[in-house]
Amino acid sequence: MGSSQSLMERWKTLQKCVCDGARLMVGQGDYAAYAEHIRRTHPDQRPMSEVEFFRNRENARFGVGNTSGFRCC
Template identity: 85%
Template sequence: MEPQQSLRRRLQTLSKCVCDGARLMVGQGDYAAYAAHIRQTHPDQAPMSELEFFRNRENARFGVGNTSGFRCC
C-alpha cells in the first residue's frame, strides 16, 4: 500500500470518528450502527426508517413524552 493511500485512509477514519462524536454530542446517533444492531440482536423486529430514527433521537434529547419533568424550552 502506498503511503499516500494509508494517510488518506487514516484521515477518513479520523473524520468519521470526529463526525460520529459530534453527532452523539448533539443527540444524533449513528443510523447504520442502530440498523445493524437491530438486525443482529432483534431479527424479528424491523428497524425504524432513518427519519423515524432521527425523530426518536430528537424526541429523546428534548424530553418529548417524558413524564419526569425534563423540558428543554
C-alpha cells in the same frame, strides 16, 4: 512509515470518528450502527427508518413524551 493504511484511509477514519463524536455530543446517534444492531440482535424486528430514528433521538433528547418534568423550553 510502518502503517499498512494509506494516508487517505487514515484521514477517512479520523473524519468518521470526529463526525460520530459530534453527533453523540448533540444527541444524534449513528443510524448505520443502530440498524446493524437491530439486524444482528433483534432479527424479528423491523428497524426504524432513518427519519423515524432521527425523530426518536430528537424526542429523547428534548424529553418529548417524558412525564418526569424535563422540558427544554
